[in-house]
Amino acid sequence: MDGPAKGARTREVILQRAVTHACRVGLAGLTIGDISTAVGMSKSGLYAHFGSKEALQVAVLDTAAQEFADTVIVPALSAPRGEPRIRALVENWLACGRTRQPGGCVIVKASTELDEQPGPVRDRLRELHQALDASIARIIAGGVTEGHFRPDVDGNQFAFDLYAMMLGFYHSYRLLEEPQAEARARRAVEALLDAARPEGVARGENS
Amino acid sequence: MDGPAKGARTREVILQRAVTHACRVGLAGLTIGDISTAVGMSKSGLYAHFGSKEALQVAVLDTAAQEFADTVIVPALSAPRGEPRIRALVENWLACGRTRQPGGCVIVKASTELDEQPGPVRDRLRELHQALDASIARIIAGGVTEGHFRPDVDGNQFAFDLYAMMLGFYHSYRLLEEPQAEARARRAVEALLDAARPEGVARGENS
DNA sequence: GTTCCGCACGAACGATCGTGCTATTTTCGC
DNA sequence: GCGAAAATAGCACGATCGTTCGTGCGGAAC
Numbered sequence: 001m002d003g004p005a006k007g008a009r010t011r012e013v014i015l016q017r018a019v020t021h022a023c024r025v026g027l028a029g030l031t032i033g034d035i036s037t038a039v040g041m042s043k044s045g046l047y048a049h050f051g052s053k054e055a056l057q058v059a060v061l062d063t064a065a066q067e068f069a070d071t072v073i074v075p076a077l078s079a080p081r082g083e084p085r086i087r088a089l090v091e092n093w094l095a096c097g098r099t100r101q102p103g104g105c106v107i108v109k110a111s112t113e114l115d116e117q118p119g120p121v122r123d124r125l126r127e128l129h130q131a132l133d134a135s136i137a138r139i140i141a142g143g144v145t146e147g148h149f150r151p152d153v154d155g156n157q158f159a160f161d162l163y164a165m166m167l168g169f170y171h172s173y174r175l176l177e178e179p180q181a182e183a184r185a186r187r188a189v190e191a192l193l194d195a196a197r198p199e200g201v202a203r204g205e206n207s
Numbered sequence: 208m209d210g211p212a213k214g215a216r217t218r219e220v221i222l223q224r225a226v227t228h229a230c231r232v233g234l235a236g237l238t239i240g241d242i243s244t245a246v247g248m249s250k251s252g253l254y255a256h257f258g259s260k261e262a263l264q265v266a267v268l269d270t271a272a273q274e275f276a277d278t279v280i281v282p283a284l285s286a287p288r289g290e291p292r293i294r295a296l297v298e299n300w301l302a303c304g305r306t307r308q309p310g311g312c313v314i315v316k317a318s319t320e321l322d323e324q325p326g327p328v329r330d331r332l333r334e335l336h337q338a339l340d341a342s343i344a345r346i347i348a349g350g351v352t353e354g355h356f357r358p359d360v361d362g363n364q365f366a367f368d369l370y371a372m373m374l375g376f377y378h379s380y381r382l383l384e385e386p387q388a389e390a391r392a393r394r395a396v397e398a399l400l401d402a403a404r405p406e407g408v409a410r411g412e413n414s
Numbered sequence: 415g416t417t418c419c420g421c422a423c424g425a426a427c428g429a430t431c432g433t434g435c436t437a438t439t440t441t442c443g444c
Numbered sequence: 445g446c447g448a449a450a451a452t453a454g455c456a457c458g459a460t461c462g463t464t465c466g467t468g469c470g471g472a473a474c
Contacts, residue, residue: 006441007451024323028236032432044434045452053432103323112316115381116231116309122382129383160391161398164375168367171374174322175329176336184367191368195398214421239462251464252422260462 011049014039015063018056022064023103027057027110027121057121064106065128072096073135082148083193085139086162090189093166094182097173104174108167133159140196149196161192218256221246222270225263229271230310234264234317234328264328271313272335279303280342289355290400292346293369297396300373301389304380311381315374340366347403356403368399 017038022030032053036046050056072092079088097105107128114122137155144153169185172178224245229237239260243253257263279299286295304312314335321329344362351360376392379385 005450010451026235026320028233029320031430033430042453043432044454047433048451104319109319111378111382112311112319113233113236115311115378126383129378133383156387157391157394160375160379161372161395163378164371164395165368167374167378168371171318171322171336171370172367175318176333176340180363184364187364188368188371191402195402212420217421238460240460249423250462251424254463255421 007049010039010041014046014049015059018060019064019067019106020103022060022106022109025103026113027060027106028113030057030060032056054119054121058124060106061110061121061124061128068096068105068107073132076139081139082143082146086143086189086193089136089139090162090166090186094169094185097166097170098182104170108170133163136162143196147198150198153196158192158196162189165189165192214256217246217248221253221256222266225267226271226274226313227310229267229313229316233320234267234313235320237264237267239263261326261328265331267313268317268328268331268335275303275312275314280339283346288346289350289353293350293396293400296343296346297369297373297393301376301392304373304377305389311377315377340370343369350403354405357405360403365399365403369396372396372399 014035018030018035021035021038030053032043032047036043039046050059072089076085076089076092079085107125110121110125111129114125133156136159140149140153140155140158143149144151144155165185165188168188169181172181172184178184221242225237225242228242228245237260239250239254243250246253257266279296283292283296283299286292314332317328317332318336321332340363343366347356347360347362347365350356351358351362372392372395375395376388379388379391385391
């Protein structure tokens with residue numbers, strides 16, 4: 001049997017479990033003991049893979065971000081540029097929040113946990129978020145060149161608005177368990193798109 | 208000297224410190240030991256005031272929520288109904304995020320920490336958020352009767368949008384330390400108000 | 415003047431935390 | 445297969461966690 005070496009495989013198993021667990025208890029709530037018993041190995045055996053808890057947290061963050069990119073961003077990029085791509089992104093995003101195993105999202109939890117706790121974990125998280133922001137802004141820019149959006153639409157402002165709406169959705173859906181959370185998020189995104197469309201162009205006319 | 212009994216006074220001192228500390232490390236990150244040394248008393252002496260860590264956490268949430276209501280919501284209610292009141296609310300809110308001692312907001316942190324951790328603390332947090340939602344929706348409704356907003360504006364949807372924008376601001380300002388965070392939040396709120404205004408009425412014409 | 419109560423203290427508890435060691439087992443190139 | 449190297453287990457450590465208990469101090473009530 002080839003493929004990755006044994007160590008790399010178990011490392012991935014560990015990280016998978018760790019992400020799942022971190023979705024429930026957050027990044028700071030992770031404990032080596034819990035994860036090790038969850039994957040059925042000793043604390044020290046697991047620990048040797050990372051060398052420190054901080055390194056494990058960074059690895060967890062990377063794993064979760066990769067998963068997010070694979071299931072939300074990349075698939076959306078195969079949709080046509082402009083509005084359809086934004087819609088695909090939002091739908092993937094909402095689906096990610098809806099179907100995800102209980103616990104929500106590590107990254108959202110980590111964002112509030114770490115916002116005032118300097119260190120390599122926060123630095124990494126910031127990088128990931130800046131990359132996400134840039135991705136969204138680029139999608140918007142594509143919509144501008146495509147003529148779906150007004151030329152003066154600011155990609156960074158749109159990224160801010162869109163991410164804010166997803167945060168609102170997360171809050172409403174996860175904490176408040178509001179049944180209309182998804183509908184409200186969709187309406188909010190539609191309003192964003194409405195505001196970005198060239199004047200006189202009603203919804204759907206340019207697709 | 209009358210006033211509250213000794214016990215109640217020290218209890219308040221404890222809670223004040225606990226809120227400050229929880230703003231940095233979150234509600235789950237609070238430890239009895241840290242708080243007790245911060246206020247200069249013994250662990251057991253502090254503990255006796257609450258009986259359990261959970262009770263302390265609930266008390267911290269209540270204290271923070273009261274503080275928020277006193278500095279953000281109540282002052283806004285003295286502004287004229289409708290748009291000015293919304294603007295006052297947002298300005299107070301932004302100022303709260305800007306000038307607050309380092310650490311951000313316990314409530315925001317607790318919202319993501321507790322969203323999948325059932326128990327009395329989460330229940331209380333949910334109540335507080337529902338009360339906030341209701342407050343915002345009521346302010347919007349006032350703006351509708353005042354004619355500042357279109358009659359079909361949905362107060363709950365607006366509350367969703369507004370809270371989402373404040374979450375986005377918090378994220379952008381606290382984690383990303385984006386200098387334009389406040390400007391973007393303001394622009395986003397203006398867009399919300401634009402969309403809610405009766406057609407043909409430009410900004411400021413109805414104040 | 416004695417009793418009682420609110421309040422805080424110090425010590426200790428079992429548990430669990432992250433983190434080092436040292437063996438022991440497993441894997442993999444030759 | 446064999447031996448080097450990687451992977452895992454076992455054990456122990458100091459620290460800290462929330463919690464409990466007994467105790468002492470000070471003022472109020474009687």
